[in-house]
Amino acid sequence: MRYMVLVKANAQSEAGEMPSPEILEEMGKFNEEMVKAGVMLAGEGLAASSQGARIRFEASKRTVIDGPFTEAKELVAGFWIIQVQSKEEAIEWMKRSPFQEGEIEIRRVFELSDFGEDIAPQTLEREQRLRSQIGSTT
Amino acid sequence: MSADVHRTIEAIWRMESAKLIAGIARMVRDVGVAEEVAQDALVTALEKWPHTGIPDNPAAWLTRVARMRAIDRIRRNDRLQRLHPQILRDLDAVQHDWIDAPQEEVQDDLLRLMFIACHPVLSPDARVALTLRLLGGLSTEEIARAFLVPVKTVAQRIVRAKRTLYEARVPFELPPAAQRAARLSSVLEAVYLIFNEGYSPTAGQTWIRPQLCEDALRLGRILAELTPQEPEVHGLVALMELQASRLRARTGPSGEPVLLLEQDRGRWDHLLIRRGLTALRKAERLGEPLGPYTIQAAIASVHAQAHTPQETDWQRILALYDALVALMPSPIVELNRAIAVSMAFGPQAGLDLIDAIAADPALRLYHLLPSVRGDLLVKLGRYDAALTELERALSMTQNEGERLLLSRRISALKGNHTWN
Numbered sequence: 001m002r003y004m005v006l007v008k009a010n011a012q013s014e015a016g017e018m019p020s021p022e023i024l025e026e027m028g029k030f031n032e033e034m035v036k037a038g039v040m041l042a043g044e045g046l047a048a049s050s051q052g053a054r055i056r057f058e059a060s061k062r063t064v065i066d067g068p069f070t071e072a073k074e075l076v077a078g079f080w081i082i083q084v085q086s087k088e089e090a091i092e093w094m095k096r097s098p099f100q101e102g103e104i105e106i107r108r109v110f111e112l113s114d115f116g117e118d119i120a121p122q123t124l125e126r127e128q129r130l131r132s133q134i135g136s137t138t
Numbered sequence: 139m140s141a142d143v144h145r146t147i148e149a150i151w152r153m154e155s156a157k158l159i160a161g162i163a164r165m166v167r168d169v170g171v172a173e174e175v176a177q178d179a180l181v182t183a184l185e186k187w188p189h190t191g192i193p194d195n196p197a198a199w200l201t202r203v204a205r206m207r208a209i210d211r212i213r214r215n216d217r218l219q220r221l222h223p224q225i226l227r228d229l230d231a232v233q234h235d236w237i238d239a240p241q242e243e244v245q246d247d248l249l250r251l252m253f254i255a256c257h258p259v260l261s262p263d264a265r266v267a268l269t270l271r272l273l274g275g276l277s278t279e280e281i282a283r284a285f286l287v288p289v290k291t292v293a294q295r296i297v298r299a300k301r302t303l304y305e306a307r308v309p310f311e312l313p314p315a316a317q318r319a320a321r322l323s324s325v326l327e328a329v330y331l332i333f334n335e336g337y338s339p340t341a342g343q344t345w346i347r348p349q350l351c352e353d354a355l356r357l358g359r360i361l362a363e364l365t366p367q368e369p370e371v372h373g374l375v376a377l378m379e380l381q382a383s384r385l386r387a388r389t390g391p392s393g394e395p396v397l398l399l400e401q402d403r404g405r406w407d408h409l410l411i412r413r414g415l416t417a418l419r420k421a422e423r424l425g426e427p428l429g430p431y432t433i434q435a436a437i438a439s440v441h442a443q444a445h446t447p448q449e450t451d452w453q454r455i456l457a458l459y460d461a462l463v464a465l466m467p468s469p470i471v472e473l474n475r476a477i478a479v480s481m482a483f484g485p486q487a488g489l490d491l492i493d494a495i496a497a498d499p500a501l502r503l504y505h506l507l508p509s510v511r512g513d514l515l516v517k518l519g520r521y522d523a524a525l526t527e528l529e530r531a532l533s534m535t536q537n538e539g540e541r542l543l544l545s546r547r548i549s550a551l552k553g554n555h556t557w558n
Contacts, residue, residue: 001352035359035363036245036360036363037153037356037360038355038356038357038358038359038360038363039356041409041410041413042409081409083352083355083356084149085149085152085349085352086145086148086149088142088145088146088148088149089149089152089153091146091149092146092149092150092153093153111348111386
């Protein structure tokens with residue numbers, strides 16, 4: 001199963017300051033460990049919210065609000081996507097991350113077994129259309 | 139609370155067991171003994187941690203316990219001491235835990251363990267079981283469940299495999315240069331067997347078992363980090379990432395298979411596609427001529443990059459199949475090549491090729507042969523002949539999902555001859 005790990009913003013990340021070389025190196029080591037274990041699928045850092053925007057939806061109306069946004073703790077500053085066998089494994093990995101302060105959030109990504117009947121109608125229709133197309137099963 | 143601790147211990151085991159077993163195996167020079175003392179350490183953790191809490195450095199804790207158990211066992215084992223007079227001194231001398239050992243050393247130990255788990259003296263079944271157990275951190279029960287065989291069978295397989303390694307005096311070493319290519323291909327074969335058992339199970343109710351695919355992918359990714367210079371390792375990883383990218387789209391609502399050209403490409407996993415393409419580029423950069431896994435990954439990449447089935451570059455796929463046939467001639471590859479031919483040059487051209495290989499004994503029990511013939515005959519409007527072929531295919535497959543798919547095609551064909 002996959003988890004997305006959300007790293008929360010702080011004053012520094014919102015000010016657009018890059019982490020110190022020491023922290024970057026620690027983070028690099030941590031990432032390397034996860035890559036070597038075949039666990040890390042992706043991971044990125046996000047620029048300050050001043051470079052982003054929000055779009056608010058009200059029926060057909062769309063309102064665009066440019067950053068920066070104030071509540072830093074609610075903002076995301078980076079993420080990982082990891083593939084593990086359980087929530088506990090995700091937690092154990094993330095406990096090893098080199099953060100010295102702040103908070104991260106671990107969220108499961110929906111997958112195959114989470115999708116049930118709600119995709120049926122569309123697929124059924126496609127099925128009825130035909131089965132004669134050949135697909136190599138590779 | 140206790141259940142939580144238990145699950146946490148399982149997670150730690152999954153993260154640490156391979157490194158633990160590998161490190162101990164280097165000290166005791168026997169994978170079987172290493173695995174057993176590592177298991178002892180796990181049992182001790184399961185007894186103690188629910189009361190004491192999980193130690194700050196669980197890996198170091200497990201290593202310490204496993205090493206003490208190893209020393210006990212060797213003290214009681216005269217034969218091991220005679221064989222390796224150094225062994226106890228070495229063990230005592232190891233003051234640092236593996237966690238303090240240089241990264242390269244840990245990685246080397248892991249690679250040795252992988253080569254040994256997939257040693258050619260072992261049968262493919264044994265290699266698969268041992269790899270999942272020693273490197274994947276799976277329990278015997280989990281392996282049995284994944285392969286739908288009794289726990290006892292897997293347990294015996296593992297015991298026998300360890301005994302075979304012991305009796306063959308397989309050293310805990312990397313293979314010598316002259317054997318490296320053959321030994322590596324034995325590792326790749328085991329990993330791909332695991333993946334395939336997840337991707338297209340030979341029997342059983344479900345069409346795919348994603349957990350096994352994930353286990354194989356994880357092993358492949360680990361191996362790619364251990365042997366970054368081996369093109370075929372990246373080729374295999376690319377192939378698995380690209381195939382796994384379609385897992386979500388491969389099953390319909392009632393668990394029946396959805397064939398490649400029928401799949402909703404929007405449901406393909408673009409993260410895995412990107413990873414697959416990156417791995418493929420690495421493989422292609424490292425090695426000319428391309429090996430069989432890399433070529434198969436390249437074929438998968440042509441599909442992955444086509445936004446619609448009509449966009450598929452069949453000429454390119456055909457060229458890759460030509461290369462694959464030259465490299466590892468097999469009737470199954472020929473069959474897939476025939477499908478590519480039919481897509482590039484029409485159903486009759488494909489059918490002619492299939493008729494040429496149909497008599498091959500290796501295909502006698504292969505349900506995809508009549509299944510593909512049936513499809514081509516439908517395209518040619520030869521519905522009666524198609525029906526015969528599809529019914530034959532139905533009688534040959536043991537997978538429930540495939541049976542369902544074939545039955546539907548048969549009833550559709552019976553119901554409506556103008557069905558496209």
